[in-house]
Amino acid sequence: MKNQFNLSHLVRENVKAMKAYSSARDEFTSSHDNLTFLDANESPFDNNFNRYPDPYQLELKEELASLKSVSATQLMLGNGSDEVLDLIFRAFCEPHQNQVITMPPTYGMYQVLANLNAVEVVNVNLTEGFQINTSAVLDEITSATKLIFISSPNNPSGNVMQINSIKLLLEQFKGLVVIDEAYIDFSSTSSFISELQIYDNLIVTQTFSKALGHAAIRLGVCFAHPSIINVLEKIKPPYNVNQLTQKKALEVIKNYDTVNFQVKITTSERQLLAKQFNEVSFIKQVFPSDANFLLCRVDDANKRYQQLIDLGVIVRNRTQEVGCENCLRISVGTPEQNKKLMLILNQLDQ
Ligand SMILES: Cc1ncc(COP(=O)(O)O)c(C=O)c1O
Structure with a gap:
């Protein structure tokens, strides 16, 4: 209609x-x-x-x-x-x-x-x-x-x-x-x-x-x-x-080829990160994403956010947003940045 x-x-x-x-x-x-x-x-x-x-x-x-x-x-x-x-x-x-x-x-x-x-x-x-x-x-x-x-x-x-x-x-x-x-x-x-x-x-x-x-x-x-x-x-x-x-x-x-190439890397890295996040014990939920970031529910967003800052990784703490209690929003980085992120997440206390 x-x-x-x-x-x-x-x-x-x-x-x-x-x-x-x-x-x-x-x-x-x-x-x-x-x-x-x-x-x-x-x-x-x-x-x-x-x-x-x-x-x-x-x-x-x-x-x-x-x-x-x-x-x-x-x-x-x-x-x-x-x-x-x-x-x-x-x-x-x-x-x-x-x-x-x-x-x-x-x-x-x-x-x-x-x-x-x-x-x-x-x-x-x-x-x-x-x-x-x-x-x-x-x-x-x-x-x-x-x-x-x-x-x-x-x-x-x-x-x-x-x-x-x-x-x-x-x-x-x-x-x-x-x-x-x-x-x-x-x-x-x-x-x-x-x-x-x-x-x-x-x-x-x-x-x-x-x-x-x-x-x-x-x-x-x-x-x-x-x-x-x-x-x-x-x-x-x-x-x-x-x-x-x-x-x-x-x-x-x-130079749109560059855009297409970078989008391809970002989406495949997003998929990889989602899989790896699911193996981190304090990450309770990884929401499906069609963007260049992942929203994750963790055990204690304020604590994890601060721990990550102390180790030099800045993510967005979205815990105050409706429906996003204890959620962090993490942008997909380059493959090197994502490897560093995973190393750091895996070394935080479980
Ligand atoms: C949904 C959404 N719309 C628009 C923008 C801003 O876009 P621009 O940089 O073109 O002002 C953002 C930036 O984060 C966004 O998340």
Whole structure:
């Protein structure tokens, strides 16, 4: 069943009414060489970086569109997916009026961005197996609900959400469903990007920070219907993706073999680590992971976390998160780092 999706009912009134910033390059573009640009108050002294970057990142978007088999009009880029997520709040959520649904335990920025944008968060905890409690989510939807956030694979649990649960929400909810696929390249399940033709209310976010190995360049990618993309493009800061980032990202795409090679190593190391963790007596449970980390339940997370720090290994203590009592989240390292980790885990008191 298709929901009655109406984007204009979702966009904030002030966003609908406002005009986007018009940059010097919006007002004049030309491919002619012989022009003297004196319109953007840039420095005239050429050092390769004295001009503003392309505010629409056209070359990068074309490359990404062909890599992901989408149209460039279905893409928006941000300073990390964190900026993309913030822009989604700012475009669609009226402060002090609207609500969003998140599903703990999950990525902490949804809550932070909601607080920043004065938007109420309705938390519907994941089930014990870290799956979506679909009927509970549907029960919490009101006329004030604008966004539902799903992290799949989920941070910190590592699992992917059941496809049918996500599809049910996409079909039943008249607002926007945001699927955060920061870890999708480590998963054997396919991206929801392929569903963009079916669901107009779907937003998928991905990032260069994980499998693509470039957290430092801060590049997040948003995939959605062009009408949603237009709204996000309208409100983003004009030069939010700098030229160094655009250039480096193009290199990453050109050398995609490296990404594939590293993903292969990471997923096989994840499998090996999961097996080895199961043989450590104080690790009580290793949760299935489709990401580049493993969530493990141990006998005493605070104690083990501190012991590991003392021996020079830093993991994430998630014991305070809903459903993650006594859980540590451990990123998969290089084969050498993982060997060192195992040596250290095996030398801790049992
Ligand atoms: C689920 C999830 N989404 C998004 C991000 C952040 O991505 P970016 O570095 O693109 O801002 C993270 C980072 O840990 C994450 O775990």
